[in-house]
Amino acid sequence: MDQIRTDAPTASPEVGVLERIRLGASELSEAMSKVADQVLVDPEAAARATIMDLAELSGTSPGTITRFCRHLGYDGYAALRVAIATETGRASARHETGWDVNIGQEIAPSDPLDQVLKQLITIDAAMLRDTVDTLDLAAVERVAAAVSDARRVDVYGVGSSATVARELQMGFYRTGVAAWVWTEVHDALASAALLGEDDVAIAVSHSGTTAETIEMLSEAGTRGALTAAITACPEAVLAEVADVCLVSSARRTSHRADLLASRHSALLVADLVHIAVAQRRFPEALEALESRARAVVGHRPTPDLRTGAS
Incomplete structure (x- = not known):
């Protein structure tokens, strides 16, 4: 079974996700290395793929994909897809599929209710999409x-x-x-x-x-x-x-x-x-x-x- 490193890197805007995958390839388990190889070979396809698609393409399982995401510091597969899409110039895909740029954004005490409502819908939709995947x-x-x-x-x-x-x-x-x-x-x-x-x-x-x-x-x-x-x-x-x-x-x-x-x-x-x-x-x-x-x-x-x- 793949092990999740306690010192797994956190998602950082300073270093692109693809570069972090390349740099950390030697630390991955055999199964997660297959996922990394698949993402690096065709990142645009990975950005479009569901978790089941990526598991099939890499010859692994949805559980391995989830552990790979957490190793990179992402809460779920949808967040990783957004990061890959952004880096490969496919940021518009977030809007085409209903994703929004503020996934994961915190709700502040001073936020107006219309913004809070939109944030709740964004989080809700992302979770439901992850569940479907x-x-x-x-x-x-x-x-x-x-x-x-x-x-x-x-x-x-x-x-x-x-x-x-x-x-x-x-x-x-x-x-x-x-x-x-x-x-x-x-x-x-x-x-x-x-x-x-x-x-x-x-x-x-x-x-x-x-x-x-x-x-x-x-x-x-x-x-x-x-x-x-x-x-x-x-x-x-x-x-x-x-x-x-x-x-x-x-x-x-x-x-x-x-x-x-x-x-x-x-x-x-x-x-x-x-x-x-x-x-x-x-x-x-x-x-x-x-x-x-x-x-x-x-x-x-x-x-x-x-x-x-x-």
């Missing part, structure tokens, strides 16, 4: 197939990740899947202890290092359940204890914009899993939705025929 759809299919056939499903998440966990459980519930969400460690462990080989457990943690969440998923795994992690850190402990890892994107700023955007990236992954399950269970999902609609129809307000208001 890195997400393993075969892994999503595996989780969806297991959930579709499961006796029961546990979803775990604490802190800010609990929001995503609740949304995922609610999506399963609406399509007729027997699913529970647990955000407190004692209740979660008690539930996980009752799981078996016919069950699925999914844990949500942005960092992948939350001790309680790791303990929850580990307990479910020891009982034979298929375990899955939704996290932005595929090298974290949570990913290691999971059978399947679904990777969302991560960016870092000193404000809460990154936290909000990372939650949206995790929600994108959760929504995709939920929809993939609904597709597999379409007749059952449709029946569940219709039954729920009939059950609550008596509590819907009667429209005012004169005004159209309800």
Whole structure:
């Protein structure tokens, strides 16, 4: 496995990214050297390529690409692509693909709200794009197939990740899947202890290092359940204890914009899993939705025929 150097160079405007790749080539692992060679051979193609494209071109994996980016001091692949595009004279590509020049810019206390809004959208869009580039759809299919056939499903998440966990459980519930969400460690462990080989457990943690969440998923795994992690850190402990890892994107700023955007990236992954399950269970999902609609129809307000208001 590639190792990430703790003294990896930080991204610097003084030295171009291609030059830093050349200068640091001797310090790279064999796998990351393949990525470096591919970027240096055709940097314009690298600037256009998705993370999956570059992995295929270099004969490596998306995980290696991510480690290569971090070694160079970039938070993610999108930031590296912007740097390469800028250096090779393709700065306009950022606008053609919806990128903006202020990716990663900090939000200052004095910034007007219109600028803050644009910055939030920029960070959000970049994270979602990173997630699309890195997400393993075969892994999503595996989780969806297991959930579709499961006796029961546990979803775990604490802190800010609990929001995503609740949304995922609610999506399963609406399509007729027997699913529970647990955000407190004692209740979660008690539930996980009752799981078996016919069950699925999914844990949500942005960092992948939350001790309680790791303990929850580990307990479910020891009982034979298929375990899955939704996290932005595929090298974290949570990913290691999971059978399947679904990777969302991560960016870092000193404000809460990154936290909000990372939650949206995790929600994108959760929504995709939920929809993939609904597709597999379409007749059952449709029946569940219709039954729920009939059950609550008596509590819907009667429209005012004169005004159209309800």
